[in-house]
Amino acid sequence: MDTGQTFTVAALGSQFLVGLSRAMILFIVSSGMSFVLGVLRVPNVAHGSLYMIGAFAAFSISTLFGGGATGFWLALILAPLVVALVSLIAERSLFCYLYEREHLMLLLFTFALMLILGDLVKMVWGADYRSIMAPELLRGSVNIFDSPFPRYNLFLLIIGPLVGIGLWLFSNKTKVGKIARAAAVDREMVGAIGINVSWVFAFAFVLGCFLAGLGGALVSPTISVTIGMDHDIVIEAFLIVTIGGLGNMWGALVGSLIFGLTQSFGVLFWPQFAIVFPYIAVVIVLTWRPRGMLKSVW
Amino acid sequence: MFRDIFNLKSVGPLVVIFIILLVLPPIIPRFYTYILAVIFVTALLAMSCNMVVGHGGLFQFHHGAFYGVGAYTVALMLTKTSLPLWTGFIAGPIIAALTGLLIGAFCVRLTRLYFGMLQISLGSLIWAIAFRWYSLTGGDDGIHGIPMPPIISSQNSAYYFTLIIMVICLIILYLIFKSPFGATLQAIRDNPERCEAIGINVKRHQLIAIVIATFFAGIAGVLFVVVESSVFPDLLFWVYSLEIFIMCLLGGWFTFAGPILGAAIMISLRTFVGIYTEYWTLILGVVLILLIFFLPEGVWGFIIEKFGRQTKEAVEGGSK
Numbered sequence: 001m002d003t004g005q006t007f008t009v010a011a012l013g014s015q016f017l018v019g020l021s022r023a024m025i026l027f028i029v030s031s032g033m034s035f036v037l038g039v040l041r042v043p044n045v046a047h048g049s050l051y052m053i054g055a056f057a058a059f060s061i062s063t064l065f066g067g068g069a070t071g072f073w074l075a076l077i078l079a080p081l082v083v084a085l086v087s088l089i090a091e092r093s094l095f096c097y098l099y100e101r102e103h104l105m106l107l108l109f110t111f112a113l114m115l116i117l118g119d120l121v122k123m124v125w126g127a128d129y130r131s132i133m134a135p136e137l138l139r140g141s142v143n144i145f146d147s148p149f150p151r152y153n154l155f156l157l158i159i160g161p162l163v164g165i166g167l168w169l170f171s172n173k174t175k176v177g178k179i180a181r182a183a184a185v186d187r188e189m190v191g192a193i194g195i196n197v198s199w200v201f202a203f204a205f206v207l208g209c210f211l212a213g214l215g216g217a218l219v220s221p222t223i224s225v226t227i228g229m230d231h232d233i234v235i236e237a238f239l240i241v242t243i244g245g246l247g248n249m250w251g252a253l254v255g256s257l258i259f260g261l262t263q264s265f266g267v268l269f270w271p272q273f274a275i276v277f278p279y280i281a282v283v284i285v286l287t288w289r290p291r292g293m294l295k296s297v298w
Numbered sequence: 299m300f301r302d303i304f305n306l307k308s309v310g311p312l313v314v315i316f317i318i319l320l321v322l323p324p325i326i327p328r329f330y331t332y333i334l335a336v337i338f339v340t341a342l343l344a345m346s347c348n349m350v351v352g353h354g355g356l357f358q359f360h361h362g363a364f365y366g367v368g369a370y371t372v373a374l375m376l377t378k379t380s381l382p383l384w385t386g387f388i389a390g391p392i393i394a395a396l397t398g399l400l401i402g403a404f405c406v407r408l409t410r411l412y413f414g415m416l417q418i419s420l421g422s423l424i425w426a427i428a429f430r431w432y433s434l435t436g437g438d439d440g441i442h443g444i445p446m447p448p449i450i451s452s453q454n455s456a457y458y459f460t461l462i463i464m465v466i467c468l469i470i471l472y473l474i475f476k477s478p479f480g481a482t483l484q485a486i487r488d489n490p491e492r493c494e495a496i497g498i499n500v501k502r503h504q505l506i507a508i509v510i511a512t513f514f515a516g517i518a519g520v521l522f523v524v525v526e527s528s529v530f531p532d533l534l535f536w537v538y539s540l541e542i543f544i545m546c547l548l549g550g551w552f553t554f555a556g557p558i559l560g561a562a563i564m565i566s567l568r569t570f571v572g573i574y575t576e577y578w579t580l581i582l583g584v585v586l587i588l589l590i591f592f593l594p595e596g597v598w599g600f601i602i603e604k605f606g607r608q609t610k611e612a613v614e615g616g617s618k
Contacts, residue, residue: 043411045540094587105590108547111540112590115583123577235422235536242415273430279423283404286416290408 014147015268016261021153023260024160025219030237030244031167031252032211038184038247039204040099042106046090048234049117050083050209054216055225056121057082059130069135076217083213084206086117091205096198114230122227134221152221159218163211167249180204184247236278243285245292254293258285319461323454332525335457337565338464339521344545344557345471346514351543352551353480354507355487357414360421361542363401364512366534368394368519370428373441373529378434383447387520394516395509397424402508406501418536425534440530450524460521467514468558474510475554483507548589550596559598 033047057079065071090113098106133139134152141148171177183190183200191197215233223229240259244251259278266277285293323331347361368390375386401420405413428435435441445451450459474480486493486500494500523529532538541564549560567585571578593600 094591098590101590101594104547105594108544108586109590111544112583112586115579115586119577119580119583231535231537235418238415239419242412242419246411272432273426275430276423276426279419279426282419283416283423286408286412286419287404290412292412 010146011268012265014144014149015264017144017149017157018153019261019264020257021156021160021260022264023256024156025215026236026240026260027160027253027256028163028218029212029215029233030240030256031164031249032208032215033237034208034241034244034247034249034252035167035171035180035211036205036208037241039180040106040201041184041247042103042110043238043241044205044208045107045110045234046113046117047110047209047212047237048230048232049114049121050087050212051216051219051233052121052225052227052230053086053117054079054083054213055220055229056125056130056216057213058217058220059132059225060125062132067133069137072132072135072221075132075220076214079217080210080213083216084210087209088202088206091202095205096202099198099201114234118227118230125227127227130225132220132225138221150222156218163214164249164253167211171249176203239278239282243282243292245294248292248294251292251294316465320458323457328453331453331457333565333569335453335460335525337562338460339518339525340545340561340565341558342464342467342521343515343518344542344549344561345468346511346518347542348546348551348557349471349474349511349514350507351546352553352556353475353487354483354504354511355490356504356508357410358417358508358511359414359543360417360536360539361511361515362536362539363417363421363424363534364394364398364515365519365522365542366428366529366531367397367424368516369522369529369533370435370441370519371516372520372523373444374434376444376446376523377441390520390523391513391516394519395513398509398512398515399505402505402512406504406508418539421534421539422536425531425536428534429531435531438531440528442528444523444527444529446524446527456524459524463517463521467517471514472554479503479506544586546596548586548596550599550602552595553598553602556596556598560596563597 029047029051033044036042036044036047058075061075061078061082062071065074095106095109095113098109138152138155141150142154143149171181179190179195179200180203183195183197183204187197190200236259240255241247241252242255243258244253244255258281262277262281263274266274270277319334322334343361343365347358350356350358350361371393372386372390375381375389376383379386401417404420405417408416429438431437446456450456482493482498482503486498486503490500519533522533545560545564546557547560548556548563549558550556564582567582568578571581575581589596595603
């Protein structure tokens with residue numbers, strides 16, 4: 001471990017911002033997972049696959065519209081909708097028949113879905129690396145703390161809180177959102193007052209997957225889009241949701257910040273083992289607070 | 299005691315199967331010998347996992363970590379140290395069990411999903427270390443061409459070694475399954491609160507079960523090295539662990555022998571579907587969905603239910 005070099009405040013600051021923007025992507029993806037977990041009480045293993053589909057769909061849509069600025073913005077809007085459609089089909093055709101069954105079976109179903117979607121993506125898009133250009137407006141970098149910081153990451157820092165606020169408004173101020181939260185707490189009661197719980201579940205599942213797709217579309221200009229990107233994100237989202245408190249949206253935010261920041265500071269201090277740090281953070285959090293940082297809805 | 303546990307009627311067919319497996323290698327092509335050896339290793343792994351999952355009712359989501367620890371231990375001891383060759387074979391399971399004790403001690407404080415999640419996190423930690431520590435573990439390439447003791451270096455001798463070790467382990471696992479400890483474990487699975495109330499130390503029993511299971515996972519890891527002469531970090535990855543979990547469910551997780559069947563089905567699927575198409579995980583996913591909808595008790599559970607033979611002893615503890 002080479003701690004011999006000194007770290008300037010500038011380096012720490014810019015690394016902090018990098019971690020923060022990474023945390024925003026993680027937050028968007030894991031808040032979707034948290035929403036599904038809160039209402040359906042099942043960890044959606046296929047969440048990462050939907051994120052991957054979001055990224056690939058964003059690639060295809062932006063290529064279809066010439067790869068320019070319009071293509072990018074359209075991709076950002078349409079790709080999550082494509083993902084939502086895929087999840088709606090999976091939910092209505094198969095998943096909705098399993099709600100009465102044992103819990104582990106729901107988990108297994110999502111694992112099967114992950115296997116199937118992973119191979120379908122390979123069939124449709126192949127195993128090549130793809131990349132998307134961000135529009136002119138978001139390219140290049142600005143100087144913060146005397147070091148260049150990519151504009152796209154700034155854009156992510158704006159989008160993340162917007163999604164958070166939108167999700168909060170949705171689940172606290174709209175009728176559908178309130179019903180979904182009620183179903184999370186007591187599904188029998190919600191059914192008893194004449195609401196079709198099955199459709200509430202479908203809605204929650206599709207919304208969660210929409211957020212996964214949005215995360216995938218947003219991340220696509222910063223990484224190379226390829227098969228296999230689903231495996232890493234889903235485990236990260238799992239752990240974030242667990243350390244935050246199952247089903248708690250703000251918990252997902254706290255967890256994402258912990259995860260994103262430990263990862264980016266890990267890169268600074270010990271690059272070879274940077275991926276180890278978030279896992280250590282999770283172990284510490286769960287040892288200290290076995291049921292997560294914030295109150296879980298279960 | 300032994301007469302109660304092994305009655306002749308059920309042991310007979312097993313002895314026949316064992317003898318068939320003993321005489322097979324010279325007859326069948328080399329490739330099939332290899333596949334059978336892989337099935338033995340995986341079956342032992344799935345059985346050890348099922349001891350915690352099916353009989354203990356714990357969400358053992360990252361069993362592959364212990365398998366990988368066993369495999370890496372023996373691989374590192376054979377390639378990096380000059381200790382006598384067989385010490386590595388003994389160290390593998392012991393280190394795996396110690397890892398199991400350490401991780402288990404953290405995990406048993408939690409329940410259900412939190413248990414599984416903490417275990418995935420700790421297991422991923424091990425994976426990340428093996429994946430990144432190039433100078434020791436070879437990173438994502440792993441270690442290949444591990445020298446084996448001459449006695450088991452040929453393919454047929456590796457086959458016999460794997461078969462015999464697996465059979466011994468399965469007998470021990472069966473004895474544990476039938477012992478008072480096994481019964482207590484299944485009682486805890488069915489109703490932890492009541493067990494707590496009558497004075498059973500639930501956490502300690504679960505921890506002991508985890509240590510035993512991880513010990514056998516370590517043995518499976520050693521056998522993997524014997525068969526493949528290589529290790530790679532994929533063994534420790536969580537996707538593989540979920541595959542092990544599915545083998546248990548596929549075969550029938552409330553039965554004793556189910557996971558063997560699950561492992562055999564899984565390995566055969568991968569091998570023979572893999573010959574025709576690269577999309578074998580798609581097929582696996584479809585099979586899994588069919589299973590969820592039509593055979594929730596697993597294949598072996600279904601057979602027992604349908605044909606009723608030895609129902610009482612094989613699914614003791616009943617469903618759920």
